[in-house]
Amino acid sequence: MPPQQSRLLVCSAAPGTLLLLLLAGAGAAAPPLVGVSPHDEAYFAPQVIACRDGSGSFPKSRLNDGYCDCADGTDEPGTSACPEGRFYCTNIGDDPRLLFSSFVNDNICDCCDGSDEYESGVDCLNTCRNRHDTAEADNGVSELSVAHLDGTNVITSKHKLDIEDLIQKLGGLRMAAVIELGLLVCIFVFCYARRNTRTRRRQHILKR
Secondary structure, three states, X not given: OOXXXXXXXXXXXXXXXXXXXXXXXXXXXXXXXXXXXXXXXXXXXXXXXXXOXXXXXXXXXXXXXXXXXXXXXXOOOOOOOOOOOEEEEOOXXXXXXXXXXXXXXXXXXXXXXXXXHOOOOOOOOOOOOOHHHHHHHHHHHHHHHHHHHHHHHHHHHHHHHHHHHHHHHXXXXXXXXXXXXXXXXXXXXXXXHHHHHHHHHHHHHHHO
């Protein structure tokens, strides 16, 4: 093959190889807005992004590149590169959640949507609950609880009435017992007084 033709082939292949290397590098890093809250997406829109702690800035190309440029982890919301970083779980249908950066790609599914394990190879099931279904379930539980409480109130009222009747009956029995005791005391006093009267009469007769 002539040298000029070889040079032409190398020159034509170089841009393609460079493009492949760039694509491979981009694939190795996390997607740009992984771990970012929707409310913060505008903050990461500029081409040069400031660290939130004011320690410096970084180009957008370094966002989630696996290297910690900001001490507070502003540049690595979607990786575990910065110890102070935070990962935002979107958890569609459920409550969002913030994770420590050490939880990202640690082979444990921490987000209910599994978004924190996008690069670990772990197949995370989406366990996020639908809020509408959860609300219906909560309403069902509430209705059951109300029904249970109503039943408990009925039973409690019935027991209360039974106790009141028992107290009234005990009160009546107590009055009857007091009356009977009073009658017994009266009978005892009457018998004792009558006996003393007879004894005195006998003594009076004997003295004559």
